[in-house]
């Protein structure tokens with residue numbers, strides 16, 4: 001059993017000054033960053049610090065969260081790895097540094113969508129971070145329609161596991177596991193589950209999703225949300241992590257509670273290898289990382305040349321199913337707007353978030369630079385205009401996806417003569433400075 005705060009004698013902090021930690025969880029594109037934005041925008045008296053960990057080499061979530069409009073007291077980023085595995089030491093360092101550097105009263109950790117939340121949470125129970133922090137809750141954000149697609153009609157959702165051969169043994173391709181296994185895991189490890197994207201579900205679907213969630217995690221708190229807009233008191237300072245009932249009915253620390261269910265070892269670490277059939281436990285650091293286990297890969301697409309609006313819209317509406325998630329910044333011909341792009345499964349959103357600096361008047365550019373410093377990445381021809389996309393998928397054909405995006409770039413002739421297309425036909429225009437404009441492409 002892993003002792004947590006208040007369980008007597010454990011390494012977890014018992015200091016009332018310990019900073020509560022909310023570990024978020026949820027599939028790629030479920031709405032975690034939307035939740036962090038919501039928490040920051042409605043923080044009131046709370047001073048919230050955020051730690052973000054993204055899948056790709058570029059931390060899009062960090063960029064979104066570092067916006068000057070959001071009152072995060074501190075934002076730290078860890079990219080291109082998994083904070084439950086290879087970036088574990090980095091996480092410890094980052095959270096201790098955060099605690100040293102700033103005054104804040106709550107830490108929200110947003111691991112990547114392919115992280116298992118249990119091992120991340122346990123780093124605040126064991127290890128150096130435990131002296132400064134205490135786990136408040138694991139909050140899992142569900143893309144409810146996706147969750148229903150994966151499990152509706154099943155009694156209790158189950159892990160499907162690695163492919164097996166005729167004899168029922170795991171095949172050589174044991175590393176490949178369906179992402180639905182991770183969904184099960186993320187619900188099982190949750191203290192609070194947000195049934196997000198409720199706007200895309202009817203009442204019966206939401207009720208079914210609640211039943212499925214409770215089958216996986218009896219007694220878990222559930223909250224139906226649209227755009228992750230949960231009441232803050234249901235998510236922060238809930239102190240649910242340590243008062244989870246274990247399957248035998250004893251009220252004990254969450255780690256102890258889930259030991260029985262999840263084959264945790266004596267150190268409270270989540271032995272996700274055993275579950276995945278990969279041998280070594282988590283503490284050994286030599287387990288398979290979630291990206292390997294679930295066959296998830298990613299790449300970053302960078303370009304200065306603008307996209308042709310119509311060709312790009314056609315490609316984004318028809319991405320191959322292997323692209324699970326893509327997001328980032330788009331530079332589209334004919335628009336002076338910096339466009340945030342976000343695709344999760346079948347849904348594609350483009351949001352205008354304000355003009356490129358390059359599109360501003362000289363005077364505004366100077367003012368902008370005086371306030372925010374010189375843009376480090378200024379291009380002679382394109383200024384700050386650029387495309388930077390993270391593309392995440394399973395069995396992803398990077399070359400093919402890159403080629404499709406390349407085909408959308410404007411030709412020299414189109415740059416010279418214009419595209420002949422009114423971008424307003426599909427691009428959002430931001431008219432009100434306060435409000436971002438959004439279009440859904442699919």
Ligand SMILES: Nc1nc2c(ncn2[C@@H]2O[C@H](COP(=O)(O)OP(=O)(O)OP(=O)(O)O)[C@@H](O)[C@H]2O)c(=O)[nH]1
Pocket residue numbers: 026027028029030031032033034035061112113196197198199200225226227228325327342343344349
């Ligand atoms: N229709 C609908 N869209 C939503 C809702 N919540 C979030 N979205 C959209 O879903 C997309 C993904 O949301 P994010 O908050 O970036 O998801 P995430 O979980 O942080 O994604 P990763 O960090 O990549 O795993 C964005 O385009 C959101 O605007 C919702 O309740 N309804």
